[in-house]
Amino acid sequence: MSTSKGTAVVTGAANGIGQAYAQRLATDGFDIAVADVVEAAATRALVEAAGRKFFSAIVDVTSPDSTKQFAADVDANMPPIVALVNNAGIYPWKSFEETDYATWRKVIGVNLDGAFLMCKAFVPGMVARKSGRIVNVASTTFWLNAPQMTAYIASKGGVIGFTRALASEIGTSGVTANVVAPGLTNTKTMRGVNEEIYDYLPKQQAIPRLIEPKDLVGVVAFFCSADSAFVTGQTIAVDGGQVRL
Ligand SMILES: NC(=O)c1ccc[n+]([C@@H]2O[C@H](COP(=O)([O-])OP(=O)(O)OC[C@H]3O[C@@H](n4cnc5c(N)ncnc54)[C@H](O)[C@@H]3O)[C@@H](O)[C@H]2O)c1
Numbered sequence: 001m002s003t004s005k006g007t008a009v010v011t012g013a014a015n016g017i018g019q020a021y022a023q024r025l026a027t028d029g030f031d032i033a034v035a036d037v038v039e040a041a042a043t044r045a046l047v048e049a050a051g052r053k054f055f056s057a058i059v060d061v062t063s064p065d066s067t068k069q070f071a072a073d074v075d076a077n078m079p080p081i082v083a084l085v086n087n088a089g090i091y092p093w094k095s096f097e098e099t100d101y102a103t104w105r106k107v108i109g110v111n112l113d114g115a116f117l118m119c120k121a122f123v124p125g126m127v128a129r130k131s132g133r134i135v136n137v138a139s140t141t142f143w144l145n146a147p148q149m150t151a152y153i154a155s156k157g158g159v160i161g162f163t164r165a166l167a168s169e170i171g172t173s174g175v176t177a178n179v180v181a182p183g184l185t186n187t188k189t190m191r192g193v194n195e196e197i198y199d200y201l202p203k204q205q206a207i208p209r210l211i212e213p214k215d216l217v218g219v220v221a222f223f224c225s226a227d228s229a230f231v232t233g234q235t236i237a238v239d240g241g242q243v244r245l
Pocket residue numbers: 011012013014015016017018035036037038059060061062087088089090091110114137138139140181182183184185186187188189190
């Protein structure tokens with residue numbers, strides 16, 4: 001086994017795009033820790049096949065206690081923690097009229113509070129070590145005419161604002177915070193939400209094909225790398241050139 005680059009934490013990596021981030025970061029030499037509300041056995045197999053160490057726990061990112069405990073457990077098992085990718089997210093497909101306050105709170109809770117709480121748990125250690133990479137996950141829906149997603153788009157706009165503000169506070173400590181904003185991507189969960197958009201949305205991209213999770217991993221790998229040390233507070237859309245920031 002080659003020398004580890006340290007541990008990268010990826011939330012929501014039991015499935016979908018997060019699993020692809022974990023696999024790529026393992027290939028790049030990071031050990032991987034996963035926080036998810038479901039078991040991450042398939043992700044463990046991918047990370048171990050890449051020759052890296054793996055740790056996971058059942059963690060709800062909306063829980064202040066669980067996120068704090070998870071940070072302590074990862075620190076005890078696989079120090080040092082060098083990167084945090086806040087990928088866990090939910091996207092219920094509901095009109096504004098159908099969105100009750102409980103749904104609104106749930107979406108903001110997982111997508112925005114989750115990123116905040118994970119940063120509260122992990123950033124102090126990175127600041128103390130004067131090194132770290134935060135990658136938060138937004139969505140290109142923030143720049144698009146995308147109905148039925150009021151809570152979701154509000155949460156992802158919040159993620160961008162939070163990341164910019166956090167970057168301003170941690171820059172002097174050598175810790176960066178950036179955002180990756182995927183376009184419509186081929187994951188099992190997304191395909192269950194609204195199959196129709198897969199017919200027309202990819203055609204609006206400069207590169208007019210379906211986005212796969214593997215299309216997103218390069219930007220996250222860059223944000224977690226030494227090469228991005230002077231890049232912070234930024235958002236990169238990975239969507240085949242549909243939106244222009
Ligand atoms: N798929 C897309 O088209 C698309 C587009 C833009 C942005 N995104 C974003 O990318 C991320 C991943 O999307 P995906 O399509 O891979 O979704 P997914 O459903 O395949 O994976 C999300 C993971 O998050 C986990 N999760 C959900 N709630 C959690 C919680 N409270 N605590 C911890 N883990 C939790 C789930 O168990 C799951 O493993 C999300 O933030 C999503 O908003 C996805």
